[in-house]
Amino acid sequence: MTWVARFGMVLLSSAFSSHSITELFLPQCTSITLENRKRKYFYGETRKEVQEKLKVALHQQQQGTLVVGPKQTVEQFFTHWLEDVHKANVRVSTYKRYQNLLRLHFLPVLGQYQLVKLSPQHIQALYAQKLKEGLSPRTIRFLHAVLHKAFDHAVRLSYLPRNICDMVELPRSEKYEYHPLTLEQIQQLLSCAQMHPLEALFVLALVTGMRRGELLALKWRDINFAENTLQVQRALIEVRGEDLRESEPKTAHGRRSIYLIPLAIDALKQHRARQLEVRLQHADTWQEQDYIFCTSHGSPFHVTYILNSFRSLLKKASLPRIRFHDMRHSAATLLLSMGTHPKVVQEILGHSNIRMTMDIYSHVLPSMQKDAMTKLSRALQQES
Incomplete structure (x- = not known):
């Protein structure tokens, strides 16, 4: 490829004769002119970020998988995101779970929509519909997390101006009632x-x-x-x-x-x-x-x-x-009730952070606090 300057703009001549790539006055913006003479723009905070997006688009164009704005459906985008982006970064079981969740609860309802025309109202209506069908709030919140990840990717690729999931209200989460053994x-x-x-x-x-x-x-x-x-x-x-x-x-x-x-x-x-x-x-x-x-x-x-x-x-x-x-849960509850520090319990269980341990086993903490204050009271009484 060679760079050619013309009238304050930079044109990129490439092996792909079916389109041209133009870098506008601002280094944070690049566009591709496709076969139908429509132009696709890529934006970023830095020139490097824009060039990375351009590199991905060139590869997709070469493979024949680059879809532009109005033509791209929600199903096309999510298939690309799940198979080409997300699959390589998660465990097989996680990939399968995402795949089944999208296949059963999302794509049949909204997959045929154009990606750029999808709105927060569509997502909100989907969640309301699924609640009526008996899907648990917990599953809907998990579906929301999956959609949020995918739409984040769409924003990074400049397909969407912002993540529409940020404007959706979630159902109140059901707190699972654990049944630890005594x-x-x-x-x-x-x-x-x-x-x-x-x-x-x-x-x-x-x-x-x-x-x-x-x-x-x-x-x-x-x-x-x-x-x-x-x-x-x-x-x-x-x-x-x-x-x-x-x-x-x-x-x-x-x-x-x-x-x-x-x-x-x-x-x-x-x-x-x-x-x-x-x-x-x-x-x-x-x-x-x-x-x-x-x-x-x-x-x-x-x-x-x-x-x-x-x-x-x-x-x-x-x-x-x-x-x-x-x-x-029984092991963790027993350890905490015996006065084991939550940080130690976190390490034993392999939780990613101590906040997770504290949230899950918050029901044990009040009794721990009572025991701690009882010990403090006894210590002070002995001193006096």
Whole structure:
């Protein structure tokens, strides 16, 4: 390509004979003249930002995927954003969730609209319609977060002047009611889990608060028996229509080291001994993958087996039917109620920030405050 100056403007001659690129007087603006003689403009805070947008447009034009203003539908844009922009930056499970959410609740209603003509009223009406159809406020708020990300990208590409989601009112969020087990219930569950094939998994879930996918992805090399520590390095995720696959932990803080109490160490040692026996019995079909919780062939347990085993154990222990994830809440609630600092609990759980820990377990904090003030009162009385 060569730059040619003409009448205070800069023209760019390129290999694409079907259009010309013009950089206007301001270095923050560049435009492309397309085959239909319509002009597409790119704006930015700096010349570098504009050139980046231009580079993307040239690639799309070469591939035949560059769509301009009035011709581009909402469905065309969201397909481009999801497949070409967002997919490479998220876990497969997150991509699938976004894809299903858009396919089921957004594109059938608004996909045929021209992107530039979509308004906040369209989005607001969509949310009202979905609420009437029985979609939960929680799901609508998640859909809103997805739309906001996509429209942010449209603004960066100068397709839209501003993010229309910023002008939409969201339904009041339903606060999920957690059902953590009490200390007595945890002890009851652990007692019933003794000698169960998944005893070690249930012990780890209740004393470390690890996520289900993190537990299933544990490998023996992640356990340091000399130091009594466990390293969370990965997670196993369930992708619809596919086998379980390894993925990065849910958050950047998901990679973490957790100190293991003797109860957990003993359970793991017993589990390893039983696994070695199974391995010898199925030597012909065993495939070494180093998973701690695996089938008689060495492959990781499927989620369905884990959940069914958990429900059976709850029934055996005469405990209320709770979610597997509530064992994570049980561990956190117990730690906080025992006076553990929220920052420590955050690190154990792998939350991205302490605010998340405080928000989720705010119901525990008032009792912590009462205990703290009681201790302060006793200390002052002793001094006097």
